[in-house]
């Protein structure tokens with residue numbers, strides 16, 4: 001992943017290759033564990049020479065035996081491809097955006113990738129929901145919709161937008177950052193903008209971009225996730241879909257309703273926010289099919 005300084009609005013980062021995993025200590029000092037995901041840990045680290053602090057996502061992958069065969073049931077290169085895709089999306093496909101986590105450094109050993117990111121506060125959307133007011137809720141939701149729109153314009157679908165994957169730059173919770181592109185999908189056909197003359201054929205094997213998982217991924221999945229986030233903002237709490245009982249027609253006729261804690265707080269929010277919930281929210285609130293992201297962006301609550 002060579003750097004091409006001067007192109008686009010950021011220069012691509014050159015990957016630093018490490019002879020062994022211990023060599024990472026020459027660059028970064030581990031301070032704390034920030035979180036642990038399905039594929040590895042994310043640490044707070046300090047740059048050895050300049051003392052700046054970052055988040056470092058450490059992803060180990062199985063080394064693939066020479067001659068390993070890909071079958072319809074098993075792809076021994078699956079982990080490598082997933083990590084590679086996250087690196088290409090953050091480093092090459094997406095230009096910088098203030099509400100998308102910024103990649104700072106990339107290092108790689110024979111079995112581990114170190115993705116160094118700007119450091120956020122240990123506050124995610126779940127911390128914001130209880131304090132959200134109409135103005136702050138609108139501002140944060142608009143940031144997330146704009147960043148999602150930007151991602152889609154570059155042909156990327158995030159596919160994992162939820163409370164824990166949207167962090168805040170600092171404790172004031174005024175600037176949100178979308179993180180974790182581990183499940184993101186790149187669909188060249190959806191791209192209406194191309195950063196720095198990105199040519200997908202130079203970076204991806206076309207078969208890897210058209211496997212079943214990629215084909216089933218559609219922009220509506222991110223819009224549905226935005227609808228869920230909006231519901232949480234209006235309710236003032238994380239809404240767990242399993243607990244969010246949507247009464248059937250009979251139940252509703254008999255007076256059953258949504259758990260009161262999960263109802264939009266209309267004493268706090270503008271009627272326009274509820275209108276947007278009726279456009280993109282969970283089926284219980286929604287009036288019709290999910291709109292496009294452009295339609296969401298121009299909704300009167302966000303305009």
Ligand SMILES: Nc1ncnc2c1ncn2[C@@H]1O[C@H](COP(=O)(O)OP(=O)(O)OP(=O)(O)O)[C@@H](O)[C@H]1O
Nearest residue numbers: 034035037038039040042055117118119120180182
């Ligand atoms: N830039 C960051 N600043 C601060 N904390 C972060 C940052 N990036 C990640 N974290 C913390 O580390 C956790 C795991 O990060 P991330 O979701 O990117 O990793 P993952 O291995 O893909 O996780 P998962 O399997 O849950 O998707 C996050 O939920 C968050 O708490």
